[in-house]
Every structure is written in C-alpha cells, then in structure tokens.
Amino acid sequence: MEIDINRLDLEFQAKIDSGKTIEPKDWMPEKYRKTHIRQISQHAHSEIVGMLPEGNWITRAPSMRRKVTLLAKVQDEGGHGLYLYSACETLGISRDELFEQLHSGKAKYSSIFNYPAVTWADMGAVGWLVDGAAIMNQVMLTRTSFGPYARAMVRICKEESFHQRQGFEIMLSLCNGTAVQKHMAQESLNRWWWPSLMMFGPRDEESTHTEQAIKWKIKLKTNDELRQQFVDQTVPQIELLGLELPDPAIKWNEERGHYDFGAIDWDEFWRVVGGNGPCNRERLSARKEAWEKGAWVREAALAYAEKQESLREAV
Amino acid sequence: MNKSLYDYLILLGDSPLILGHRLSELCGHGPNLETDIALSNIALDLFGQVRNWYQYAAEVHGEGKTEDDIAFLRYEHEYRNVVLTEQPNKDFAWVIARQFYFDAWHFSLLSQLTESRDERISAIAAKSIKEVTYHRRFSSEWVKRLGDGTEESHIRMQNAIAHFAMYKGELFEETNVEKEMFASGTGADFKVLKTQFDSFTNEVLNDAGLEIPQIDWTQRGGKQGVHSEHLGYILTDLQYMQRAYPGMQW
Ligand SMILES: [Fe+2]
Numbered sequence A: 001m002e003i004d005i006n007r008l009d010l011e012f013q014a015k016i017d018s019g020k021t022i023e024p025k026d027w028m029p030e031k032y033r034k035t036h037i038r039q040i041s042q043h044a045h046s047e048i049v050g051m052l053p054e055g056n057w058i059t060r061a062p063s064m065r066r067k068v069t070l071l072a073k074v075q076d077e078g079g080h081g082l083y084l085y086s087a088c089e090t091l092g093i094s095r096d097e098l099f100e101q102l103h104s105g106k107a108k109y110s111s112i113f114n115y116p117a118v119t120w121a122d123m124g125a126v127g128w129l130v131d132g133a134a135i136m137n138q139v140m141l142t143r144t145s146f147g148p149y150a151r152a153m154v155r156i157c158k159e160e161s162f163h164q165r166q167g168f169e170i171m172l173s174l175c176n177g178t179a180v181q182k183h184m185a186q187e188s189l190n191r192w193w194w195p196s197l198m199m200f201g202p203r204d205e206e207s208t209h210t211e212q213a214i215k216w217k218i219k220l221k222t223n224d225e226l227r228q229q230f231v232d233q234t235v236p237q238i239e240l241l242g243l244e245l246p247d248p249a250i251k252w253n254e255e256r257g258h259y260d261f262g263a264i265d266w267d268e269f270w271r272v273v274g275g276n277g278p279c280n281r282e283r284l285s286a287r288k289e290a291w292e293k294g295a296w297v298r299e300a301a302l303a304y305a306e307k308q309e310s311l312r313e314a315v
Numbered sequence B: 001m002n003k004s005l006y007d008y009l010i011l012l013g014d015s016p017l018i019l020g021h022r023l024s025e026l027c028g029h030g031p032n033l034e035t036d037i038a039l040s041n042i043a044l045d046l047f048g049q050v051r052n053w054y055q056y057a058a059e060v061h062g063e064g065k066t067e068d069d070i071a072f073l074r075y076e077h078e079y080r081n082v083v084l085t086e087q088p089n090k091d092f093a094w095v096i097a098r099q100f101y102f103d104a105w106h107f108s109l110l111s112q113l114t115e116s117r118d119e120r121i122s123a124i125a126a127k128s129i130k131e132v133t134y135h136r137r138f139s140s141e142w143v144k145r146l147g148d149g150t151e152e153s154h155i156r157m158q159n160a161i162a163h164f165a166m167y168k169g170e171l172f173e174e175t176n177v178e179k180e181m182f183a184s185g186t187g188a189d190f191k192v193l194k195t196q197f198d199s200f201t202n203e204v205l206n207d208a209g210l211e212i213p214q215i216d217w218t219q220r221g222g223k224q225g226v227h228s229e230h231l232g233y234i235l236t237d238l239q240y241m242q243r244a245y246p247g248m249q250w
C-alpha cells in the first residue's frame, strides 16, 4: 500500500512536470487538494471582500461614465468570486462551508482590502496598483497545474487588465486636471503604494509555502521577484502621470537592472494580516451581515425549487 | 429649445436613475453572489438607458448642456422620478417588490415607446425593451419564489407587496407634458399602460399565492418635483463629487 501511494505521487508529479493539468476527477495527494482549497478559496474571498472598498464609491462617482464603469468593475469582481468558488467546489467542498470559513476568520483574504477607500482618486489607485499587482500573480496562475483554477484565471486576467487600464485612466484624468485633483491623485498613490507592495506577501526567506508551491506550479516566481517586477513596471507609470515617487528610496540600480526601493513596514503587514488593520472588522462584518440577512432568501429559493421539482415529478 | 420634449426626456430618465442608484447601493451586499450580480446588471442596464435619455435631452437643450449636468446638477425639485424609486432597500422583499412594480410599468411604457413618432425615442425604447424584458422576468420570478417559498418569505413578500402598493398609483398619473406627448404620437397611452400593468401584476401575484392589495389612494409628487424625504439623502451621495469639486473633468 505504501509503495502504491508513492508510485501515485511520482506519477502525479511527473504529470505536472510534463505540463499536463490535474482535473478534479484525477487522483491527487491530499495535501494538494487541501492546499488548493485554501488558496483558491482565499482568492475567491479576496474577490468578494474586494468589492466593498470600491463598492462604497459607486453611488458617489463623479460622472455617469465613471459610475457605469465602476459598477461594472465591481460586478466583475463578483463574477471572479463566482468562477473561483465554482473551481474550489470541484475539490469537494461546498460554497456554504467556504463562506463559513471566511466568516469565522479561519480563511483569509487579501489584506489590501482592509485599507479604506476614502477619496475618488482611490478608485484610480486601486484599479491601477491593486488590480495591477493582482495581475502579476494571476498571469502566472494561468499556467498552474490545477485545470479549473488555471482556466478561471484565463478569464479573470482579461478583465483584470481592463480594470488596471481603467484605474490608470482615472489617475491620468486627475493628473491632467486641476491642482486639487492632482493633489488627490498624489495623496492616494502615497497611501496605496506600500500596501500594494505588501500584496506580494512576506519576503522569500519568511515565506513558508514557496518550495512546494513552485513544484505544483501554484507559483512560478517568488514573492520578492514579483514585487520587484511590480516596482519596475510601476515607477515609469508614476513618472508618466507626473506624480512624485511615493518612496524617496526609489532609484534605478544600473548594476541590478532594477529599481531599488525602501524598506517595507513588515510590522504593519503582520498587524493587518492578523486582523488589526483599519477596516478588517468592517469588511468582515459587512460580509457576515449580507450573508445573515440573506439567509431567509436562500432558504425560500431552496424551498421553492424543491416544490417545483416535486410538481414536475407529479406530472 | 423644445421645452416639452426636454421635460419629457427628463421624466423618462429620472426614474431609472434613482432606481439604479438604489440598486447600486446593494452591490457587494446581496443575499448570494448570483443575485448580487443580477441586481448590479439591472442597475447597469438602467444607467445605460438613463445616459441615452439624458444625452438626447442635452442635445435638445443645447447651450453645451451635458448628460452629467442633468444627472448631477439639478435641485431636488427638478428631479421628476416617481417616489416609488426613492424608497430604501429595507430588505430583499422590499427590493423585489419595488422592482416588480417598476418593471411591470417600465416594460409596458417602453413597448409603447418603440412605436413613438420620435425616431430617437423609439430607437432608445427598442434597445431598452430587451433589457427590461429580462428585468421583469427576474423580479416576477423572485416574487413567485418568495411568495411561494417558506412561511417567512411569504409573509415578507406579502408585506412588501402591500407596502409598495401605495406608490403605484403615481405611475399612472399623467402630467401635462405626458398628455401632450401622447397626443402628438410621441408618448404613451396611459390607459393601456394601466391595463397592461394590472393584468401582468395580478397574474404574477396570483401565481405567487399572494393577495392583490386593494388600495384606493396613492403617494404622489415625484413627477411634480415634490419628493419623499429619501431623495435629499440620495442626492447628497449622487451629487457629492460634482458639488464638492465644481466644474472639473473626471
Ligand atoms: Fe478580480
């Protein structure tokens, strides 16, 4: 029996190495299943918690065009949540259980959404930086080993890059606008910059899952590599906007061929991950409230569907 | 400018604007993801229609008026939405009842406007009717689901249907400009509107096992610019950026 499991394990890894995808019906190590439930659900939760900071600006958007694009964007994030929950369900866990894990605090979501969206410029900065950072992770995941996850990512990435462009375009309008608008853009960039860098997770030496994740193609690059790539991509965009760099330590390093940047406040990172960021409690309670208030609606829908089913059977 | 046509377009655009605003407040807070997405979809459709009406109104007005001036920079008494659309999202049954009455009326109105003598109006109506056909199906299916779901949902749905009945009369009160538009072949026949509305809503409520509210009075005022207390708060949100940062491009 021992030998059989080992053989299955080897075959499983060989399959991944050869570039084939793992499908829900295929045999998989228990750890692979668990890791994927954790990661995909965390990703799904991030999408729906991520609807909240931007959602709070839909009613206040400054023009009809911006209102419609923002609402469509936030709705897209809901759609991403839906694909991801569905992908996760193929691993043998229900959506209700996944929500239960989110609400109890057992499952995490991206910490970036625990920061407040306080000005209209934040709708620009979030799209540009936060969706921008998310894309870097997600483009990589289109080639991940678990088929349903990889396929969900292909759909999601297309929309995310649209969100990023839209966010940048909001920033550009502000930067081409009045002094007040440009100030709003600068202030927002300054606030979102560090949390965006934190989105890539802890430094490589502190990241516990990296090696296994690379083997299963959940990660093709390390946290620090992705973070550097993000900085390298974003600094020229900041310059294009004509904004000041949010970190005085940002400087091109000829030797490395990369931008150097300042030290991240990891205490803040761990504090927010641990539940003590500016909006952790608000975000979680908004999700819980929506779920609890919706309970009677979901029960009614279920009861109705059952009645309809038994009517059909009676015919 | 053609004042009557402008006023008429404002009447057509304001109700979907305010209802879309209410629906957009729910984005991210729905009872499940599918419903959340569907309600946002309806809000998006309504805002799309609003933009068509306002862009046309802006052209009719001339003098450089834009859709955003119309959407964001009027005083409260200049908004002409029916008071039904301002009512808050108290619970999901309220959201559905409000939507159900609105959709039944909106569908019938737009079907008539597809025959409008004004080509721009008939084109906008023809595009919108496809969306509103879906809205009406969505809200009436939910009326049935909640009406014939659990005991709790039945009570909640029945209460909401009864509550919102006092707002439906205004939908059929014809203003002077609506009379004028009907007479000239541009607008809708309100008698047909009422008949179609009653037969559709009665049928759905019957299917849902819900009592049809008997009511002989109505809340009114929105179409004359006299609103419920809710509109002021809606405009505080809606107009915030345009009022706080006047004259800027976004
Ligand atoms: Fe997303």
Ligand SMILES: [Fe+2]
Binding pocket: A077, A131, A159, A160, A163
């Ligand atoms: Fe996004």
